[in-house]
Amino acid sequence: MAEGPLVHHYAKRLKQVLQGKEVRIEFRLRNLKALTPAFQEIRIQRVEAHGKQFRIHLPDERVLLIHLMMWGSWGFYRKDEPWDKPIERARVIFHTNSHTAVVFSAPVVKLLTRLELQNDPKWGNLGPDPLRSDFSSKEFFHRLEQDPSREIGEVLLDQQVIAGVGNILRIEILFKSRIHPRRRVGSLSKKDKEELLRWMLKLFERWMKQIGRRSDWIQIYRSSGKPCPHCNHLIEFFRQAGRITYACRYCQH
Ligand SMILES: [Zn+2]
Secondary structure: OOOHHHHHHHHHHHHHHHOOOEEEEEEOOOOOHHHHHHHOOEEOOEEEEEOOEEEEEEOOOEEEEEEOOOOOEEEEEEOOOOOOOOHHHEEEEEEOOOEEEEEEOOOEEEEEEHHHHHHOOOOOOOOOOOOOOOOOHHHHHHHHOOOOOOEHHHHOOOOOOOOOOOHHHHHHHHHHHOOOOOOEHHHOOHHHHHHHHHHHHHHHHHHHHOOOOOOOOOOOOOOOOOEOOOOOOEOEEEEEOOEEEEEOOOOOO
16 A cells, blocks of 8 residues: 555655656556657656655646555566566556656546646645655644644544555554544644654654565554554454544553
8 A cells, every 4th residue: 555655665766767857658548548649758857756646747837646546556667678567557658768667557647737736626735744855843733733623543644634644654653652543633732742743753764664574663553353562452443534443442542
């Protein structure tokens, strides 16, 4: 599942392969296919990750927005190297002189102007991203405190509050911070919020370091019915914001 750290990991590779390069872009999605002839020689201006979004900046203020959701992935191949996934799953293919970058199975691929993206109610106005150099904790707290009645476990999934947190991260951040996911934002003390921020930054960094290796920071995700690593009581699970949430009612208040 592509949460912020994995997106940033892919974006690093994508930058090496595409940024500043002249590419041929092949759109294989039905709604964008007709654009392919117009993308034969395009210089990629910039590649960035913000939260879970890839933003590939093209000339004329256009941005190719890609979101992997649950199933998408990237493949990077040297020219003429065989792919490890079928071409039917390719959504967009970037051909450079030396490499091919392919996005597979991504459900969201949009070509927008920078302004359209900025103003888009669903994809624009993203919250701060802990893995970006422009991350601002002040901005995070400001966005977090907008609606004190919301449950913290739900707010952490709101990309316009904090960009890059997905289901695994929100569960583990709240467990480490000892905050129950059902707590209302308005009930959090200053210390709670500082703990939340501290663990958020830590776990983003830890995931980033452990990509491709065993994730020893995941403690209670998918552990319903198993004992809590701190107190031995059983981990509970419930649905929140449409996702399965795990928590320990004895350790998280
Ligand atoms: Zn516990």
